[in-house]
Amino acid sequence: MILDRFLSTFSLVSRIPVKIHFTFDASRMDFYLPVIGVCPALLVFLVSQGLVLIMSEPLVISIIVLIVQYFCFNLFHLDGLMDSADAFLGTVDREKRLAILKDSRVGVYGFFAGFADLSLKAALLSALLPFFHQYAVLLLAYPISGRFGGALIPCLAKPANPGGLGALAKDAKAFRAILGFLSALIIWGLLAWGFFKLGTFVFGAEVLGGPAFPTWNFQEIIPIMPLLAISLCLSGPLAALFYARVYHRSLGGYTGDALGAAIETGELLHLSVAYIILSVAA
Structure with a gap:
């Protein structure tokens, strides 16, 4: 069952x-959505580590990382963000908004939102790359934060369409989403630490753009880590609150696109908050 x-x-x-047989059961999406965030986080971690070993241009590394992440995990979520932008940035009625959300075509608002999202993520990842050697576990947990936000949407609003894809999570509970988020952070921390140590052993101290764990300056890291951790944990809930309110006020409930928009925005908030805190601290 698990x-x-x-x-x-x-x-x-x-x-x-998924090549193995399983019985479809999305009844615990609230718990498993944040947990699945470990998969793209680990993918980003490994791709970043590999690219840093063969090239030195941060922006190119960031763009390649995002291409891989989106191809494997985020395209559906990006579609949700773009559909949400098309539906809610224009002045149309409820029925028109619902029609836009079901339409596979992309409008100018959706294109703008998608372009802004990808551009900002590429710029932020590029700017944060020098900090990876100290804060990689927290910085690269942004897929977990985003999916935590997506998991909270059904806890804050009811489905706008009982027969839609979003209704699969209609019985979501906040405590399960929080438990899934905490579980994901623990799993991710252990995996990242293990791969970091393995990379240091195999390639030496230059892993992810800087010295590995043994050379950390704890006097610089310890004062920032709690603030960074607390701030990043709020990224997902803030995105969820925003989209749950927008969808509830305009449609009377959420759709699957709301989850995707919350995931994309939660990831972006995570990286933005990290950049602001580390820039000020530096």
């Missing part, structure tokens, strides 16, 4: 095909 629920959620939010 594997069925995990794979059911994974199959909904990833382009990676």
